[in-house]
Amino acid sequence: xxxxxxxxxxxxxxxxxxxxxxxxxxxxxxxxxxxxxxxxxxxxxxxxxxxxxxxxxxxxxxxxxxxxxxxxxxxxxxxxxxxxxxxxxxxxxxxxxxxxxxxxxxxxxxxxxxxxxx
Amino acid sequence: xxxxxxxxxxxxxxxxxxxxxxxxxxxxxxxxxxxxxxxxxxxxxxxxxxxxxxxxxxxxxxxxxxxxxxxxxxxxxxxxxxxxxxxxxxxxxxxxxxxxxxxxxxx
Numbered sequence: 001x002x003x004x005x006x007x008x009x010x011x012x013x014x015x016x017x018x019x020x021x022x023x024x025x026x027x028x029x030x031x032x033x034x035x036x037x038x039x040x041x042x043x044x045x046x047x048x049x050x051x052x053x054x055x056x057x058x059x060x061x062x063x064x065x066x067x068x069x070x071x072x073x074x075x076x077x078x079x080x081x082x083x084x085x086x087x088x089x090x091x092x093x094x095x096x097x098x099x100x101x102x103x104x105x106x107x108x109x110x111x112x113x114x115x116x117x118x
Numbered sequence: 119x120x121x122x123x124x125x126x127x128x129x130x131x132x133x134x135x136x137x138x139x140x141x142x143x144x145x146x147x148x149x150x151x152x153x154x155x156x157x158x159x160x161x162x163x164x165x166x167x168x169x170x171x172x173x174x175x176x177x178x179x180x181x182x183x184x185x186x187x188x189x190x191x192x193x194x195x196x197x198x199x200x201x202x203x204x205x206x207x208x209x210x211x212x213x214x215x216x217x218x219x220x221x222x223x224x225x
Contacts, residue, residue, distance in 0.1 A: 044121065045156070045164065045207050045216040061214070095163060102152040102211040106175065108163035 002027045002107045004096045009112030012086055020112055022079040022096030027107075030054070030074040033099035036081050038092035039111075046092070049081065050099055064090075086116045122147065122208055122217035129223040130198045138220045140191040140208030148189035152211035155184060155193045159204045168193060200224050 008020040020036070035050040049060045049070040058070050069082040079096055094114055098107035123141040130136040140147065140155075147153055155168035166175055168184040171191065181196045191210070195202050203224045208217035 044219040045209075047214050047216065059214075100169075102150070102170075103209050103214060104152070104154050104166065104169045105156075105164075105209075106166050106169075108165070110163055 002098070004098065004107055004109035006094060006096045006109045006112035009094065009114045011115045011117065013118050014087060014116055016086055017082070017084045018086060018114060020081040020083065020094055020096075020114070022109060024077045024079065024096075024098075027098070029072075029077040033101060034070075034072060034079045035097045035099040035105060036070060036079075037095045037097050037105065037108075038090075038114075039095070040089075040092045043092075047103075048094070051079070083114070086114075088116050090114060091116045121215050122210060122213065124206075124208060124217040124220045126218070127221045127223065129225055130195075131225045132198055132200065134198050135194055135196045136198060136222060137192050137194045138206055138208075138222070140193070140210075140217045142189050142191075142210055142213060144189060146210040146213035146215070147186065147191050150211045151186070153184065153186055153191040154209045155182075156207045156209070156216075157202075157204045158207065164207065195222065198224050 003025040005023045036048040051058045051070045067085045071080045093111040095111045096109040097105040128136045153171045156164040158164040167178050171186045172184040183194045206220045
């Protein structure tokens with residue numbers, strides 16, 4: 001079964017940085033766009049960023065543009081999200097998601113929690 | 119981009135049908151046949167249940183169906199079952215946004 005496992009979440013102070021990782025297995029990772037989606041406590045889903053199969057194109061939500069960087073290592077079947085200048089409003093459960101294109105997400109990890117607080 | 123608009127809640131008795139709307143604009147829902155729906159149980163990750171307006175991924179029961187008219191998409195759950203109680207989110211190509219979410223309660 002296709003599998004995505006996120007890691008790297010935790011408690012961080014405002015203004016600090018954190019790097020999330022996502023390990024993919026049981027599918028050809030390099031054939032798919034990948035996406036990060038987040039969900040603040042008790043709130044809805046928010047698209048954060050996505051990256052093309054070969055990493056040559058990246059797109060970001062306005063709320064994170066200039067602060068977050070998405071990247072991937074196809075040799076390691078891994079997706080990353082470098083989060084800088086973190087704010088309280090970045091507190092959320094972050095999901096790693098397989099992206100079929102046209103904003104269709106067919107495989108979701110279980111998520112990793114990021115809490116930004118002093 | 120603003121989130122697509124969904125009713126906060128919907129409910130029905132077991133065996134009945136419930137329909138959830140998802141309203142966008144001509145730039146997203148109305149402009150493309152790329153509306154998706156996701157089901158999320160408490161404490162669980164979302165699950166894709168409808169894509170391209172009305173297609174169901176393998177393993178999704180045919181009790182779930184989708185449709186679209188102009189700028190509004192709809193998800194219908196027929197023959198409601200207890201396990202259908204969950205949050206449901208729509209999304210659409212063109213907006214890079216999800217819907218506001220609808221909590222479905224099985225009475």
